[in-house]
Structures are given as structure tokens and as C-alpha cells.
Amino acid sequence: MKAKSVSRLKASLMVLAGASSYGILSTFVKLAYEAGFTPSEVTGSQVTLGAAALWLFSMPLWKRVRDISVRDHLKLLGSGVFTGLTGVFYYYSLTALDASFAVLLLFQFTWMGLMLGWVLHGAAPNRFQVTAVAIVLAGTLLASGLLGGLPKHISLYGIGLGLLSAACYTLFMYFSGRVAVKVPALLRSTWMITGAALIVAVIYPPQFLWNGALGQGLWIWGGLLGLFGMIIPSYLYAKGAPYLETGLTAILGSVELPVVILCSALLLKEKTGMLEWIGIALILAGVMVSQRKAAPGAQAEA
Template identity: 60%
Template sequence: MKTNRWKAIWLILLGAASYGVLSTFVKLGYRNGFTPAEITGSQVLFGAVTLWLLSLFQLRSMKGITWSDIIKLLVSGAFTGLTGYFYYLSLQVLDASIAVLLLFQFTWMGVLLGWAADRRAPTGYQWGAMALVMAGTVLASGILAGSMERVSVQGVVLGLLAACCYTTFIWVSGRVAIHLQPLTRSTWMVTGAAAAVLSLMPPVFLWNGAMAEGLWFWAILLSVFGMILPPYLYAKGAPSIETGLASVLGSVELPVVIVCSALLLQEPTGAMQWVGIIIILAGVGMSERRPASRASEYSV
């Protein structure tokens, strides 16, 4: 059980890191002249198509799935698409540093949701980890070095909606139709994400010439890191750990965002942000610490 737990932890960390890499690729796509609707829509559409093509090689894994499972997975996947949708809208009216800070409220939201759903209070280590992650997020976001001029009620609500959707996605990843193969689960979830996003952002990129101008490259790249790897990794790892721990582990996304932005986009990164990254990583490490009474449960 201990080996499986650590494997699950690494899967969640890799899934969060994939989301972190994604934001840099999105910015590069914008620099190449593509709109947010084109980037987001093509990402979810290519992701869904790719997963369905991969699922054709494992049709036997679809056996045993019920209509109830399908509906639950589609609804659950919609939260993945809605996370990106609300986050994009918040960026239109907020500075990026503030929008990121609001999105990362999923760390404490996940702990509280796990507490309410599992009836298991967070440990002292988890409370400490949550405090470290939030403190590190404030520093790493760069908000202390910026201004608070672009703050609006609409932007704050949208940012918190993105955080709520991401929290829900993490929670359902560990609970919905866990008897199915991870590929089957992620395929249906990404299908739900595509349906949600494309209903809000019609796929005009299919006929406006954007694909011929190179959008296909970004669609493939973004679908791999945004719609294929993360849902699959979360679907495989989340059932083996608590929701609160998964939420804290998901905070590794922000350090990856900052490192990739500094290396690939040459965005300036101050000393305070690097301190924030170190604090976040310390919080992630603390989140796995357990009281002696609980640690013994995983030593057999």
C-alpha cells in the first residue's frame, strides 16, 4: 500500500506539472497570433479525438460501463473545461498575478472538501502544509511586487469559480467510476470538457483558416499537456490518496509555471518569487508527513 501511495503521489505531481507547462505553450500560441477561443477550442477538441483514437485499441475496457457512469464522467469532465474557461475570463479583467492567486485557492478548498466528504479532519501537518502553500503562492505570484489597480468583483468571482471547478475536478477524479480503466475514465471526462468548452466557444477555427496557418501544431501540443496527460494521471493517481493531499500536491503547478515562463518566455522572475517556489515545495513535502498513529497504517 505504501508503494502504491507514493506512485499515486508522483502521478498527481506529474499531472500538475503538465498543467504548469501548458500555460507557457498557451502564451506562445498567443504570440503566434491565435485567439484564446481558437487555442482553447482546438485544445479540447484534439484532446477528445486523440483519446477516442487511443481507446479504440482498448475497446474491451469499455465493457461494464453503464449510462450512469458515462453521465457522471461527462459531468465531471465538464469541470476541467470550465476551469480553463473561467480562468481565461478572469484574465480579461485581472492582472495575471491576481488571477493565479485566486485560482490557487483550490489548495484550501480541496482540504475542506475532503474534510466534509470523507469525514476525516486534516492532520496538523496538512494544516501546516496548506499555510505554507498559500504563503508561498502569494510570494510566487508576484502580487506583492505589483499593483492592485485591476481588481474587480467580476474578476474575483470568475477566479474563484475557476478554483471551485478545479477543486471539484480533483475530487471527482478519485471517486467517479473508479472501477473503470484510467484511459476509459479520462476519455469520457475529456469528452465532457470538450462539450462544455465548445458549447461556450463555438469551433470557428475549423472553417476560418486557422488550422492551415499552424493552429494544428499548438492544438496537438496543448491537447497532450492539457487534456490527455493530466486527466489520465489524475484518474490513475487520485483514487489512492485523500482529496486534501491531492489538492496540496496540485500546487506544484505554480512553480512549474514560473520556471517555464522564465526559461522559455524570458519573463522576469524576482528573488521573492523564487522564495515562494521553495516555500510551496516545502509545503508539498510537509503534506505527506503523517502522525505516528496514521503512518503505521501505511507501513503494512
């Protein structure tokens, strides 16, 4: 049974914090690339070190593993696959699209989450959630800088990959709130990130384990990315998402983009124009609107 003490507000704050943690990633990824590491090394070390750390943190709960059914184990591993695929599809989309356009495609998860909850559980979005999605997407358009001009080259291949990344992120948020919710959050996130590590290892063979990259400093970037991209968000989503509808979780996840822009401005000294700041304000306004007149007592389904 889920703890009754977790309020809707507390659950929302957990998801917001998890999404904010994801927002920090792009800054560290850029710094890791500047240090000379490849996308496969960065992505592989992120999920591998993140999974290894989670297994260490969850040691006190190892005795509970035998109480988890094989079916739940497989569900959690399968759910984690969507976490890994989100990053893989998004990184591949960046090879065919401008970053601003790729971000806009990724953020389609805001309405995908609402639609998924509606189709699977008949949870029709209320007018505040629909309004929130419209505001968030408008803010994303402004914050992405696309109003300054459309990309010169629009690749259908890249668009497909960008939308796949959005769909995988939506499914990750959905399963975070639905799969094996009786299992302790730390153990759930450990198994999910293990699933992510497995799928990434298939796509990006972990050559960094033997090519000397870890000794050259990759362990630092992999550790930071594992912390902010695997450990913190997966745990917070596992704790908070079961108390929220999938659509609301998706809207709250949109806070990731403002954090991306703020970190880039503060740590990478990237210039942020007035339209981008207006976009950030709109996204935050959309998050606040989504909290209005929320359906009471939303319960997760196992």
C-alpha cells in the first residue's frame, strides 16, 4: 500500500525536482563533449554508473528482492527500457535536426501524457490541464528560439526520432506511477535504471569500460550524469508519480526546459534573449495552471 501521508502537493514537488534534475544534464553533457568524450561513452557511463550506484544504495533492501514477483521484476526492467530509449532517440535526433527543433519535438510528451491517461483509463483532461498544455507548448516554442526562424533542413527521419523520444519519455512517466507501486521506491528505481543500462549497452557497447576513458576523467562526467540523470529523477518519479495522473506528471515534467536554459546561461555563459525568458515564464505559468482544480484522490494502478 502507498503511504497515505504523501500529499498531492508533495508528490508534485517530487516530480518537479526530478524534472529539474533532468534539466541539469545538458550542461554536463556539453562539458563532457568539450573534454573529448564521445556520445556513446557519455551515455554508456551515465547509465552504467547510475545503475551501479543505485544497487549500492539499495543494499539494505536487497532482502526484499525475493518478495518481488518475477512478473514485477520484468515489468520494472521493461519500464526502464523506455528511460534508456528516450536518451538514445533524442541524441540520434540531434544528428539530423537543430537542437531547438529537437527540443520542441521532445516536449510533445506534455500532450502525449494527457492522451495516454485518457485512452487507457478514461481520465479525460480537465480544462485547466488542457490550458496548461497549450501554455507550456507556447512557452516551449518561444524558449526553443524557433520563432527566430525555422530550421533550414527538416529531416523526416529526425522528426520521427524526436517524436519517438517524446513517446518513450511519456511511457517512462506512465510506468513510474503504475508499475509495482508496492515495491519501495529505491528498489523500483534501481530495477528500472538497470533496464535502461541493459538497453543502452545493447545499442552502445560499453567500450569505455576497457578503452581507458574512465581513467582519463570519464568517471567524473559519468558519475555526475548518473546522479542527475539516473539516480535522483528516477527515485523522485518513483516516489511522486504514483500519486498523480500521467497527464499532470507530463505537464510538471516540462519544468526541465527552463532549468536547461538557466543552467546554460549561468554555467556555460550562453546568451538568452527576451523571447526565451518569456517562454520560461509561460512554461512555469502552465505548471501552476495545471495544479488548479486537480482531480482529488488520484490513485495509481498497479
